[in-house]
Amino acid sequence: MVRRLIASVLVVALATGCGATHRVLLDTGQGTPREPPRASSHQPISVGADAFEDALTRLVLATPLALRAPQQDWLVRVSYPSQPDARWQHLMSKSFGGFCAPGQLHDHCLSLLDDVMGLGPWDKLGVALALSLEPLKQSISQAVQDTLAPQLFYAVIATGLVTWVILAANPEPVFTKGAALISALMLVYLGVETFLEVVDASRELKRSTDRATTPQELEEAGERFAHRVGPQVARVFVLAVTVAVSQGLIGGAAELASRLSMLPHFPQATSAGASRFGLNAASVGQVSSVAITGTTVIISLPSSALAMVAERLTEGPAKPQPTGQLHHPISKRIFRALKNHRTLQGHYTERDPRFVTRAASKESHNGYQKWHSDLDNEVIEWLEVNKAVTPNQFEAYLRQRYSQPDLRARFPDGF
Numbered sequence: 001m002v003r004r005l006i007a008s009v010l011v012v013a014l015a016t017g018c019g020a021t022h023r024v025l026l027d028t029g030q031g032t033p034r035e036p037p038r039a040s041s042h043q044p045i046s047v048g049a050d051a052f053e054d055a056l057t058r059l060v061l062a063t064p065l066a067l068r069a070p071q072q073d074w075l076v077r078v079s080y081p082s083q084p085d086a087r088w089q090h091l092m093s094k095s096f097g098g099f100c101a102p103g104q105l106h107d108h109c110l111s112l113l114d115d116v117m118g119l120g121p122w123d124k125l126g127v128a129l130a131l132s133l134e135p136l137k138q139s140i141s142q143a144v145q146d147t148l149a150p151q152l153f154y155a156v157i158a159t160g161l162v163t164w165v166i167l168a169a170n171p172e173p174v175f176t177k178g179a180a181l182i183s184a185l186m187l188v189y190l191g192v193e194t195f196l197e198v199v200d201a202s203r204e205l206k207r208s209t210d211r212a213t214t215p216q217e218l219e220e221a222g223e224r225f226a227h228r229v230g231p232q233v234a235r236v237f238v239l240a241v242t243v244a245v246s247q248g249l250i251g252g253a254a255e256l257a258s259r260l261s262m263l264p265h266f267p268q269a270t271s272a273g274a275s276r277f278g279l280n281a282a283s284v285g286q287v288s289s290v291a292i293t294g295t296t297v298i299i300s301l302p303s304s305a306l307a308m309v310a311e312r313l314t315e316g317p318a319k320p321q322p323t324g325q326l327h328h329p330i331s332k333r334i335f336r337a338l339k340n341h342r343t344l345q346g347h348y349t350e351r352d353p354r355f356v357t358r359a360a361s362k363e364s365h366n367g368y369q370k371w372h373s374d375l376d377n378e379v380i381e382w383l384e385v386n387k388a389v390t391p392n393q394f395e396a397y398l399r400q401r402y403s404q405p406d407l408r409a410r411f412p413d414g415f
Contacts (some may be wrong), residue, residue: 020051021295022196022248022296023035023192023258023295023296023297024192024276024298024299025296025299026298026299027298027299027301028277028300028301029302036276036349044113044189044191044194044228044232045188045236045264045269045272046232047189047235047236047239047299048267049139049231049235052136052139052235052238052239052264053139053140053143054264055239055262055264056139056143056239056242057142058240058386059209059239059242059243060143060242060261060390063216070144072258073351073410080344093108094109096404097109097110097133097339098134099215103199106204110215111128116339121210122162122212124212124218124399125157125162125165125166126162126218127209127218127222128205128212129162129205129225130158130161130222131219131223132226132234133223133234133238135224136234136235139235140238142161148174149286153404156245156395157238157241157245160178160182160242160244161237161238164179164182164237164258165181165202167179168198168199168202169206170291171290172244173199173292174291174292174294175289175290175291176289176350178244179290180289180290181240181243181244182282183195183287183290184234184255184290184299185240185243185263185284185288186236186237186240187273187279187290188199188269188270188272188279189236190233190267191276192297194233194294196292198233198237199292202225203223204224204228205221205222205224205225208220208221210305211222239263239264243260246259257285257397257401257403258397258401258405260284260285261396261400262386262389264391266396267396268285270281277299278299285404286301286302287299287300287301288302320358321360322357322359322412322413323358323360323361324358324359324360324361324362324363324365325358325359325365325410326356326358327356327358327359327387327415328352328355328356328408329355329398329402329415330349331351331376332350332351332354333380334376334379334380334383335350337350338383341387343388343389343390344389344391344394347391348391355395355398357402357411357413358395358411359410359411360410360411360412364410365410371406379398379401382397388409398415399414399415402414
């Protein structure tokens with residue numbers, strides 16, 4: 001993987017020279033990274049305050065957050081030079097409360113005397129970043145108020161934000177693991193131009209906090225970052241980090257599909273990503289790295305995702321048309337669960353004709369096989385966990401699930 005990244009960056013650096021055009025290249029491990037057809041800019045997907053609060057609420061209530069899960073070692077290694085300790089967590093959670101007013105208790109805000117004196121570079125960056133989220137604090141507070149430990153959420157999300165910004169501040173950053181997922185989500189929501197603007201703002205924030213010697217300078221650095229990024233982009237940033245540090249990252253394709261379906265306007269975002277630079281709903285979760293060299297973004301996809309973007313990268317013959325049985329994603333068992341669902345009852349019928357697809361072959365789908373039973377169990381369990389979703393969110397989850405490799409192999413056209 002490392003050699004592949006180095007080779008890709010060198011090839012792009014030699015090819016682009018001093019050009020300032022923003023580009024996206026896909027590296028599928030099949031030779032030189034290639035620019036997908038019709039790659040172009042697009043307007044960022046708008047995420048309003050209400051949609052942000054609603055999505056964040058569902059994510060934090062349905063997902064247990066863990067600061068040091070083994071599968072998230074990218075977060076621990078990059079976000080702090082030593083193992084995260086109670087002081088780091090406490091400092092980051094207090095940063096969301098801003099600086100304490102005279103006479104204010106210090107439990108949920110930063111004390112100029114006790115907390116800010118003697119901060120290291122990583123601490124200063126975290127404080128400034130948390131202070132930059134002032135426009136979002138009310139929405140974040142509302143979203144996490146019913147969790148068992150709101151302050152732990154603040155610490156976890158702040159750590160994820162710092163992790164990504166530290167990586168972005170490098171001269172030619174390479175995002176992997178959870179940071180790659182965050183980057184991929186930001187790309188499909190924001191477009192390449194806005195994404196690169198966030199990267200540049202992160203570099204400026206790091207330089208400013210490194211130089212800062214007073215609380216006022218930290219606050220000013222955070223304000224400049226907030227001004228450059230803006231609240232709508234910041235909302236996407238926080239939601240992407242929340243997905244990355246949640247169980248969605250370590251629970252497999254189905255779990256990630258479930259989390260992604262909770263994001264505002266996710267089908268619209270992935271449609272924009274697919275038409276602009278070959279990232280669709282399924283391939284977002286399979287991005288192995290995102291590298292930046294100059295004004296070019298290189299998205300690396302594993303070999304398992306090659307088939308999903310092959311049509312956009314080659315001019316080969318059209319793939320065979322499916323010839324198997326018709327399949328109804330709203331099966332009898334799923335319909336029974338929907339009838340008893342608090343917010344989805346009445347919206348669907350058994351074997352709903354609006355949701356039909358054809359299997360690739362008879363072998364792909366031949367009656368009610370074990371894979372079909374397991375899939376029904378998976379969807380029913382999702383419905384039991386997500387008790388307040390809308391029809392659009394449920395359908396987005398289903399479409400995302402059917403775009404994953406295991407079901408895409410059976411149903412090439414999704415549904």
